[in-house]
Amino acid sequence: ALTGSNMNQRLAGMEYAVRGTVVIAADRIAHELEEKTVEHPFDHILFTNIGNPQSVGQKPLTWPRQVMALADLPDEVGVDHPLASQMFPSDAIERAREIKKALGGHGTGAYTHSQGPLGFRKDIATFIENRDGGVKSDPTSIFMSNGASAAIQDVLTALIADENCGVMIPIPQYPIYSATIDLLGGQKVGYFLDEEKGWDMNLEELGRALNDARSKGIKVNSFVLINPGNPTGQVLSKKAVQDIVKFCSENGLVLLADEVYQENVYDENAEFYSCKRAAAETGLLDKDAIELVSFHSTSKGLYGECGRRGGYMEVVGFDPEVEAHLYKKASAALCSGVPGMVMADLMVKGPKPGDASYESHEAEKKAIYDSLKRRAKIVEVGLNSIPGFSCQPAQGAMYVFPKVTMPEGAIKAAAEQNVPVDTMYAVSLLESTGICVVPACGFEQEEGRHGFRTTFLPSETEMEKAVKLFRTHHEEFCSRYA
Amino acid sequence: YTNIGNPHAVGQHPISFYREVLALCDLPAEYGVDNAAVAASFPPDAVERAREMREAIGPAGTGAYTNSQGVLQFRQDVANYIAERDGHPSYPANIFLTNGASAAIENCLTGLISDDRDAIMIPIPQYPIYSALIGRLGARQVGYYLDEEKGWAVSEAELEKRWDAAKADGLKVKALALINPGNPTGQVLKREDLEVICRFCARNGIVLLADEVYQRNVYADDKKFISAKKVALEDPQSENLQLVSYHSTSKGFIGECGRRGGMMELHHIDPYVQSQIYKLASSGLCSGVAGQIMMSLMVKPPKPGDASYDTFMKEEGDIHESLKRRAKILVEGLNSIDGIECNESEGAMYAFPRLTLPQKALDAAAANTQSPDTLYSLSLLEETGICVVPASGFGQEKGRIGFRTTFLPEEDVIVKAVSEFKRHHELFCAKYADDIVSKL
Numbered sequence: 025a026l027t028g029s030n031m032n033q034r035l036a037g038m039e040y041a042v043r044g045t046v047v048i049a050a051d052r053i054a055h056e057l058e059e060k061t062v063e064h065p066f067d068h069i070l071f072t073n074i075g076n077p078q079s080v081g082q083k084p085l086t087w088p089r090q091v092m093a094l095a096d097l098p099d100e101v102g103v104d105h106p107l108a109s110q111m112f113p114s115d116a117i118e119r120a121r122e123i124k125k126a127l128g129g130h131g132t133g134a135y136t137h138s139q140g141p142l143g144f145r146k147d148i149a150t151f152i153e154n155r156d157g158g159v160k161s162d163p164t165s166i167f168m169s170n171g172a173s174a175a176i177q178d179v180l181t182a183l184i185a186d187e188n189c190g191v192m193i194p195i196p197q198y199p200i201y202s203a204t205i206d207l208l209g210g211q212k213v214g215y216f217l218d219e220e221k222g223w224d225m226n227l228e229e230l231g232r233a234l235n236d237a238r239s240k241g242i243k244v245n246s247f248v249l250i251n252p253g254n255p256t257g258q259v260l261s262k263k264a265v266q267d268i269v270k271f272c273s274e275n276g277l278v279l280l281a282d283e284v285y286q287e288n289v290y291d292e293n294a295e296f297y298s299c300k301r302a303a304a305e306t307g308l309l310d311k312d313a314i315e316l317v318s319f320h321s322t323s324k325g326l327y328g329e330c331g332r333r334g335g336y337m338e339v340v341g342f343d344p345e346v347e348a349h350l351y352k353k354a355s356a357a358l359c360s361g362v363p364g365m366v367m368a369d370l371m372v373k374g375p376k377p378g379d380a381s382y383e384s385h386e387a388e389k390k391a392i393y394d395s396l397k398r399r400a401k402i403v404e405v406g407l408n409s410i411p412g413f414s415c416q417p418a419q420g421a422m423y424v425f426p427k428v429t430m431p432e433g434a435i436k437a438a439a440e441q442n443v444p445v446d447t448m449y450a451v452s453l454l455e456s457t458g459i460c461v462v463p464a465c466g467f468e469q470e471e472g473r474h475g476f477r478t479t480f481l482p483s484e485t486e487m488e489k490a491v492k493l494f495r496t497h498h499e500e501f502c503s504r505y506a
Numbered sequence: 507y508t509n510i511g512n513p514h515a516v517g518q519h520p521i522s523f524y525r526e527v528l529a530l531c532d533l534p535a536e537y538g539v540d541n542a543a544v545a546a547s548f549p550p551d552a553v554e555r556a557r558e559m560r561e562a563i564g565p566a567g568t569g570a571y572t573n574s575q576g577v578l579q580f581r582q583d584v585a586n587y588i589a590e591r592d593g594h595p596s597y598p599a600n601i602f603l604t605n606g607a608s609a610a611i612e613n614c615l616t617g618l619i620s621d622d623r624d625a626i627m628i629p630i631p632q633y634p635i636y637s638a639l640i641g642r643l644g645a646r647q648v649g650y651y652l653d654e655e656k657g658w659a660v661s662e663a664e665l666e667k668r669w670d671a672a673k674a675d676g677l678k679v680k681a682l683a684l685i686n687p688g689n690p691t692g693q694v695l696k697r698e699d700l701e702v703i704c705r706f707c708a709r710n711g712i713v714l715l716a717d718e719v720y721q722r723n724v725y726a727d728d729k730k731f732i733s734a735k736k737v738a739l740e741d742p743q744s745e746n747l748q749l750v751s752y753h754s755t756s757k758g759f760i761g762e763c764g765r766r767g768g769m770m771e772l773h774h775i776d777p778y779v780q781s782q783i784y785k786l787a788s789s790g791l792c793s794g795v796a797g798q799i800m801m802s803l804m805v806k807p808p809k810p811g812d813a814s815y816d817t818f819m820k821e822e823g824d825i826h827e828s829l830k831r832r833a834k835i836l837v838e839g840l841n842s843i844d845g846i847e848c849n850e851s852e853g854a855m856y857a858f859p860r861l862t863l864p865q866k867a868l869d870a871a872a873a874n875t876q877s878p879d880t881l882y883s884l885s886l887l888e889e890t891g892i893c894v895v896p897a898s899g900f901g902q903e904k905g906r907i908g909f910r911t912t913f914l915p916e917e918d919v920i921v922k923a924v925s926e927f928k929r930h931h932e933l934f935c936a937k938y939a940d941d942i943v944s945k946l
Contacts, residue, residue, distance in 0.1 A: 362764035
């Protein structure tokens with residue numbers, strides 16, 4: 025029989041806290057509240073564990089949903105229906121026709137090219153070129169995928185040849201990296217971000233991490249950068265990005281640039297600057313001196329279309345043989361979901377000025393952006409006002425990652441229970457307030473540091489309430505474990 | 507293109523009702539279900555079903571990550587379908603909605619394989635997702651040969667033979683993959699055949715992976731699909747069978763391949779192992795919501811009396827009847843060609859003929875370091891424009907030569923293809939004439 029001891033031990037050992045123990049407990053409690061089987065001191069769970077905007081009140085953008093519906097509907101009940109213009113704006117109808125054409129007239133139900141339809145990839149390439157000040161992008165090196173997650177897993181599969189292969193990852197990081205590296209049997213080589221400097225990157229630290237690993241015989245071959253950061257929320261300066269690109273080039277590291285939050289930048293003094301642009305502007309691209317893969321997704325930004333599973337990666341400077349194997353891997357799953365591909369195409373190419381939906385679409389996006397910006401501040405300021413909390417500003421992304429000073433008694437109790445104190449704290453928070461966060465240990469951090477990650481995605485009212493609850497819970501927790 | 511089971515790419519139409527519901531699920535209410543013009547543009551049952559599904563998904567709508575196993579109500583719909591199909595209960599907690607059956611198969615094999623002495627038994631011929639994944643995950647494949655002379659039957663003797671050989675090699679067989687109806691082989695297994703397989707797996711304590719994505723594609727009048735789960739539950743000798751069953755929205759009569767809708771049902775899987783499979787699924791967050799919606803629609807079609815029922819039955823019925831006709835046209839056509847023999851396609855979407863080629867062709871292939879079926883398939887492509895898959899891509903008996911073709915293009919295209927297959931075969935054999943080798 026298949027049991028815990030003869031199944032894949034790497035899977036058994038892998039951890040993914042974003043939907044781990046605390047969240048499983050929260051789901052149970054949510055069910056108890058719904059069925060009214062158990063009493064709790066709150067009437068609903070506030071899920072701030074995951075960057076899932078539409079599950080906590082963010083509305084979908086209208087125009088993309090209209091285009092998608094028309095792309096899915098057979099022509100006679102959709103784009104060609106006599107009443108179509110009464111239900112849908114003209115630019116949605118027109119764009120749906122273009123999409124159907126890009127799908128070769130087969131509609132959204134057929135498997136596409138394994139990298140995604142060429143027409144969509146051309147739109148993505150144009151988006152990248154416009155974003156990066158004209159640096160050329162090649163549609164044949166773009167791979168559309170079921171969210172950025174699937175593309176990341178594919179690249180790591182190619183990179184990790186054996187148990188000695190090492191991947192540099194930020195500490196703290198989004199745990200798809202640690203989980204996938206563990207599952208594939210590779211080595212995680214952590215480089216610490218500097219919390220006191222707003223989670224900035226430090227070249228010396230990068231060198232230290234790399235040299236330590238190499239001296240232990242680890243074949244470090246790649247480097248993960250998450251910019252804007254998750255869970256840390258920093259937006260790197262142009263110089264920092266260029267330093268990293270140069271570091272990777274000099275050390276023969278494939279750079280994995282997770283840039284899914286590139287449209288979530290709130291700090292007025294910060295600007296997203298892509299690794300690809302850095303590679304171009306440092307001359308490394310022309311010299312073919314960098315191997316880079318950049319990831320993007322429809323799940324974040326202002327679209328928040330997580331359930332659509334839209335994403336892509338752009339591969340630059342890779343050996344053609346490796347790229348052929350990446351194609352082969354994609355082809356073994358045939359293609360990613362067409363709905364996600366359509367959404368990605370719409371995300372990179374929205375309505376143009378003068379189009380019927382342009383103004384309303386821009387207004388919808390702006391409202392979401394402005395509100396995210398406000399919420400980022402509300403939560404950062406609110407948490408920093410709690411004694412024992414220290415929270416770096418969220419320059420971008422969707423999260424804050426406060427450092428929380430734990431009372432000695434809690435640290436002891438956690439050790440006795442053989443659970444991380446962060447988990448014990450998060451469970452206590454959940455049980456007294458209904459707020460579901462992710463323990464900081466799920467992202468890895470400096471030894472002796474404690475805390476959690478929370479999103480600021482629920483409504484402004486909910487987040488203001490949440491800040492108060494964070495405070496009262498912390499006071500109660502500290503006196504309980506004094 | 508007859509290389510891939512991708513119906514919409516070769517002219518099959520989507521089921522209207524399903525696309526209508528899907529659109530209404532995605533559209534914000536004021537532009538969709540609540541719009542003044544909706545009644546004039548959509549049938550009432552599509553609107554009602556969309557409302558039900560929107561309620562099941564919750565206020566978050568189709569843009570949010572769902573539960574990592576998929577929306578509970580949709581899993582319940584699948585469970586209800588399975589229970590009705592088999593006459594035995596099915597539970598949503600044991601169901602995972604996935605990006606196509608492919609993703610579910612990958613999840614299971616990842617959970618099963620711990621080291622390079624682990625082995626998975628796979629049918630020869632098989633659909634190459636199994637060989638590909640097993641290879642990538644570093645385990646070993648142990649083929650059990652289907653008997654072409656006996657309509658691609660599975661025998662207990664063959665299973666035992668392969669098991670013993672694996673053990674002698676020091677391999678640890680963890681699971682057996684079954685494809686029913688078969689791909690590329692198209693056979694539909696009888697209860698007795700399934701009992702042999704279920705008992706073999708139960709007896710040896712290995713997991714049965716039952717790939718049943720073609721469960722609705724049955725054309726032979728004397729055959730019916732019966733699930734591995736039903737057989738196992740009704741057979742005392744299969745009592746302890748550990749089983750995972752797969753289904754998909756890509757096949758059947760709806761052919762929604764690009765939607766990436768799929769599912770697996772776990773049966774008698776160790777609860778800890780199941781929790782790890784959950785964990786793996788959670789690291790990809792969830793499968794595409796559109797695929798989940800399509801899976802629920804597929805297992806819960808319009809009912810008699812519903813506004814869309816007649817149209818739906820006609821659409822599905824037409825596709826079913828046409829597939830049945832096309833299967834017959836193709837297989838009979840191939841069999842009428844001298845040097846080509848083809849078993850009946852009792853189910854699925856493919857014909858898997860066997861070729862007799864002149865010795866000189868075999869020599870030419872060897873000189874090119876190609877398999878003879880690759881040489882043949884390339885020649886076929888260049889001469890006729892028909893794109894098939896060489897049989898060597900699926901595994902086959904040593905010395906056998908052939909290819910897999912679908913019968914998905916429209917009927918008149920299939921008719922024409924048959925004459926093109928014939929014309930090319932004659933040309934090819936003439937080109938490599940002398941010494942027709944007898945089939946090995």
